[in-house]
Amino acid sequence: MSIAGQDLIVNRKDLSDTQVVPVTFPDTPRDGECLLRVDCFSLTANNITYAVAPESIGYWNFFPTPKADHGRVPVWGYAEVVASAHPQVPVGKRVYGYLPMSTHLMIRPDKVTDFGMLDTAEHRQPMAAIYNQYSFADADPAYAPQHEGIISLLRPLFTTSFLLDDYHRSNDCFGATQLVLSSASSKTALGMAFLMAQEKPSGLTIVGLTSPRNVAFTQNLGIYDKVVTYNDVASLPQEKTAFVDMAGNADTLRDVHKHFDTNLMNSCRVGLTHWQNTSNFVDGLAGGPKPAFFFAPTYAQDRIKDWTPAGFQKKAGKASAAFFGAAANWMQIENGSGAQAVQNTYLQMLKGNIDPSKGHVLSLHT
Numbered sequence: 001m002s003i004a005g006q007d008l009i010v011n012r013k014d015l016s017d018t019q020v021v022p023v024t025f026p027d028t029p030r031d032g033e034c035l036l037r038v039d040c041f042s043l044t045a046n047n048i049t050y051a052v053a054p055e056s057i058g059y060w061n062f063f064p065t066p067k068a069d070h071g072r073v074p075v076w077g078y079a080e081v082v083a084s085a086h087p088q089v090p091v092g093k094r095v096y097g098y099l100p101m102s103t104h105l106m107i108r109p110d111k112v113t114d115f116g117m118l119d120t121a122e123h124r125q126p127m128a129a130i131y132n133q134y135s136f137a138d139a140d141p142a143y144a145p146q147h148e149g150i151i152s153l154l155r156p157l158f159t160t161s162f163l164l165d166d167y168h169r170s171n172d173c174f175g176a177t178q179l180v181l182s183s184a185s186s187k188t189a190l191g192m193a194f195l196m197a198q199e200k201p202s203g204l205t206i207v208g209l210t211s212p213r214n215v216a217f218t219q220n221l222g223i224y225d226k227v228v229t230y231n232d233v234a235s236l237p238q239e240k241t242a243f244v245d246m247a248g249n250a251d252t253l254r255d256v257h258k259h260f261d262t263n264l265m266n267s268c269r270v271g272l273t274h275w276q277n278t279s280n281f282v283d284g285l286a287g288g289p290k291p292a293f294f295f296a297p298t299y300a301q302d303r304i305k306d307w308t309p310a311g312f313q314k315k316a317g318k319a320s321a322a323f324f325g326a327a328a329n330w331m332q333i334e335n336g337s338g339a340q341a342v343q344n345t346y347l348q349m350l351k352g353n354i355d356p357s358k359g360h361v362l363s364l365h366t
Contacts, residue, residue: 001027003035003082005103006364008342009070012060015051015350020339020364021067025104029085036095036105040335041077042152043101043345043360045186045352046160049248050074057295058127063100072100073346076156077361078137078148079105088112096143096151097134101342103364107134115139128297142321149333153359154187154324160296161191162319164244164270167299168196174266176242177203180256183246184208184227185218185356187327188270192244193223194323207236209252217356221330233259242266245291257285264288333359338366 002024011017029035050059051073063072081093082104089109095116099105109117116135124132137143142151173179179196181189185208193206200206208224219227228235233255241260245253245268257264269291285291304312336345342362348354 003027003104006339007065007072007103008101008339008346008364009065009067010051010073012051012069012071015048016347018343018346019070020343021065023102023104025106027083029083029106031085033085033106033108034081034089035083036079036099036107037082037365038077038079038099038102038105038363039365040148040152040361040363041075041099041101042149042156043075043342043349043362044153044157045183045349045354046157046188047073047075048349061127062098062124062131063102063105064123072102074098074131075101077152086112089117094137095134096137096140096155098131101346101362101364109134128295128301130297130300142317142324149335149359149361150324150328150331152361153331153333154191154327155320157187158191158320158323159300159316160188160270161195161323162316163296163299163303164188164192164268164294165195165319166303167268167294168242168244169201171266173201173204174242176240176265178205178207178237178239178241179244180207180209180236180241181224181244181246182209182230182249182252182256184210184224185214186246187356187359189244189246190221190223190327191323194326195319197223198322209233209247214356230255236260238263240265242268243288244268244270246270253291254285257288261287267291269293330357331359332357333361335361335363337363339364 005023005025006020007023008020025035053059059074060071062074065072077099078096081089081091084091086109107119108121110120111118116133119132181193183189196206205225208218208227209230210218212229215227230252240263242265243256267289342364345360
């Protein structure tokens with residue numbers, strides 16, 4: 001017997017070319033394996049970053065597909081164990097973690113604890129271990145069925161926000177008195193700005209760069225000291241500045257480096273929400289340090305060593321609770337189910353046509 005499912009696959013050479021293809025899974029996994037039913041997942045600009053990130057990072061390698069030049073874009077969400085051949089992972093166990101835009105996923109659990117497990121499927125081992133961890137919902141103090149949407153949307157993004165906040169605080173904001181974040185309405189930028197605004201370093205001004213259509217939304221949140229459009233970079237005061245680039249727009253990067261020149265103390269690349277204009281990042285930069293890519297999983301592993309896993313979870317959990325509570329006041333969760341809803345939302349996200357006040361939680365199941 002087998003279980004019928006679906007995968008949404010993407011042409012890696014043309015990210016707007018998508019297909020929903022049928023797949024089948026055995027209802028009796030091989031020894032040591034578990035079959036997960038992917039019940040819901042969030043879709044954000046962060047997932048577009050996974051699709052357009054450099055090949056060397058390996059995001060396409062987590063969930064391969066037999067079709068040449070195609071892949072499955074990773075997402076974050078909740079799944080349930082529907083078939084198990086692992087003695088420590090019972091059917092019915094609910095998990096949170098890294099998933100494909102699919103109806104099902106076969107994993108090979110190991111290092112099972114009361115809190116979660118690790119997928120040790122061979123093809124996933126070369127990539128960052130943090131992406132292979134699945135946490136058990138019944139061991140998560142923040143979990144409730146009605147909270148799955150906001151946790152799926154914000155937890156993976158906020159972890160990066162939390163790490164960026166720590167990175168800048170640990171380095172005294174690189175001597176800057178002005179912190180500038182591009183793609184300021186993105187959830188990762190909002191999370192970092194929210195954290196920096198709590199116990200804000202003395203004399204620091206937090207500035208958001210965004211598109212004209214998102215200025216009002218971003219300003220009204222009260223997180224940033226100042227919000228300007230990308231065309232108004234030159235209006236920012238000439239003072240020592242640290243730049244956190246969530247957008248990855250080559251023109252914006254050049255404008256920031258040109259305007260601040262020797263006053264640019266650090267240039268940190270994080271996301272690629274403006275993925276259409278990401279070529280030749282460092283070409284034509286007039287001044288400032290060379291942009292350095294911030295890879296959250298590596299920084300997280302270093303902090304876990306410093307703080308211990310329990311210490312890391314405690315610090316991140318305390319920070320996330322505050323942000324999740326604030327975000328509930330402005331984020332509207334929109335649910336969608338079925339292949340058409342998932343494809344349509346993905347394509348709108350790809351085009352950047354998503355309202356930042358809305359969070360999309362999806363499922364390929366109808």
